[in-house]
Amino acid sequence: MNYELISVAIFAIFLSIIIYIDRKNIEFKSGLIIRRSTRGKKLLYQFAARFERQLKVIGTIGIAVSVLASAYAMYLLFHSTYNILIKKTKESALRVVLPSVEGVKLPGFILGVPFWYWIISVFIVMLAHEPMHAFLARAEKVEVKSFGVLLFFVLPGAFVEPNEKQLQRQKTISKLRIFAAGSFGNLIVALLVFLLILGFNKTISLFIEPIGVNYESLIPGSNAVKAGLEGTIIKINEQQVKTTDDLARIMQDIQPGDKVIVTTTKSTYEIETIKDEETGKALIGIRMPYVEYKYKWIFENKVSKSTLYIFQWFEGLLYWIFVLNLGVGVFNLFPLKPLDGGLMMEAVCEHYFNKKGKYISNIISLLILALVVFNIFGPGIMKLF
Numbered sequence: 001m002n003y004e005l006i007s008v009a010i011f012a013i014f015l016s017i018i019i020y021i022d023r024k025n026i027e028f029k030s031g032l033i034i035r036r037s038t039r040g041k042k043l044l045y046q047f048a049a050r051f052e053r054q055l056k057v058i059g060t061i062g063i064a065v066s067v068l069a070s071a072y073a074m075y076l077l078f079h080s081t082y083n084i085l086i087k088k089t090k091e092s093a094l095r096v097v098l099p100s101v102e103g104v105k106l107p108g109f110i111l112g113v114p115f116w117y118w119i120i121s122v123f124i125v126m127l128a129h130e131p132m133h134a135f136l137a138r139a140e141k142v143e144v145k146s147f148g149v150l151l152f153f154v155l156p157g158a159f160v161e162p163n164e165k166q167l168q169r170q171k172t173i174s175k176l177r178i179f180a181a182g183s184f185g186n187l188i189v190a191l192l193v194f195l196l197i198l199g200f201n202k203t204i205s206l207f208i209e210p211i212g213v214n215y216e217s218l219i220p221g222s223n224a225v226k227a228g229l230e231g232t233i234i235k236i237n238e239q240q241v242k243t244t245d246d247l248a249r250i251m252q253d254i255q256p257g258d259k260v261i262v263t264t265t266k267s268t269y270e271i272e273t274i275k276d277e278e279t280g281k282a283l284i285g286i287r288m289p290y291v292e293y294k295y296k297w298i299f300e301n302k303v304s305k306s307t308l309y310i311f312q313w314f315e316g317l318l319y320w321i322f323v324l325n326l327g328v329g330v331f332n333l334f335p336l337k338p339l340d341g342g343l344m345m346e347a348v349c350e351h352y353f354n355k356k357g358k359y360i361s362n363i364i365s366l367l368i369l370a371l372v373v374f375n376i377f378g379p380g381i382m383k384l385f
Contacts, residue, residue: 092375095111193325216287
């Protein structure tokens with residue numbers, strides 16, 4: 001039974017009920033479900049007024065970081081385009097990021113994120129992005145009319161609605177602070193979560209340690225079955241095996257048909273390796289290997305599967321929060337309207353080229369959009385030829 005799929009269905013029903021109950025306050029427009037609000041506006045104004053100077057300093061730093069991140073994003077875009085066209089690579093650096101559930105196969109141009117990781121991570125992405133726009137808008141004396149959330153099929157989003165007339169009258173530096181703030185917020189969160197991942201792994205390593213590689217099952221008909229392989233693998237050909245990385249490293253030097261000595265916590269076995277039909281590499285004959293751990297302070301006491309699952313689930317959550325904040329932060333800085341980077345580009349173009357600035361920024365946006373679309377769908381199209 002696919003419990004993840006069931007939980008997703010329950011979540012969808014729950015969300016539908018909330019939308020129905022609150023339908024009078026919701027705007028349905030061109031496939032979008034939009035919910036605006038002004039709650040918290042007073043607190044926002046008070047905070048921005050109290051820390052106006054500090055927010056402007058943060059905004060200025062955000063401009064510098066965003067320009068560097070934008071340059072890096074453009075490098076990745078051009079480098080990926082070159083690889084697709086010249087080196088004929090099968091994958092692009094850009095992919096559409098969507099939620100996925102176990103058992104559902106997605107096309108190659110989509111990067112699937114486990115559903116609950118997606119929901120939590122996207123919420124944090126929005127929480128880091130939109131309030132930063134609002135804080136800097138108020139620090140620059142731009143009215144914030146409302147803020148809210150939206151939903152387009154399975155894609156959630158958030159927005160801050162500033163007074164456009166006041167925004168357009170701002171100096172270029174003020175506009176850049178406001179536009180750069182959202183992505184800068186995501187990059188800050190990405191950095192903090194990266195440090196948290198390092199700290200989490202270091203803390204866990206103080207209490208548990210790997211002792212070998214176990215597996216969910218044996219491959220039917222393999223020599224591992226014939227040999228009666230049992231127990232946690234701790235050595236192969238007298239080389240220590242503590243993690244799946246150790247196992248992969250050792251197996252790289254072994255060819256299909258070679259005999260290996262596998263030492264486990266149960267016994268020692270001589271097994272003739274088989275060939276992986278997909279990769280051509282040698283296999284012992286085990287399925288779904290995973291690392292066994294034990295507590296450092298409790299003698300010979302293994303860490304249970306449920307405890308490991310909690311650790312790994314939390315680590316996975318941190319990983320996706322980091323990836324999505326970094327990805328959204330960098331992608332939003334492409335010089336492509338209406339992304340933050342596109343609005344920054346337009347502000348700069350209007351500053352230097354006056355009325356022609358909008359025209360120039362539109363041309364650049366179209367070129368970048370063409371490259372982005374090509375990078376997403378290009379590898380698949382190239383395969384046809």
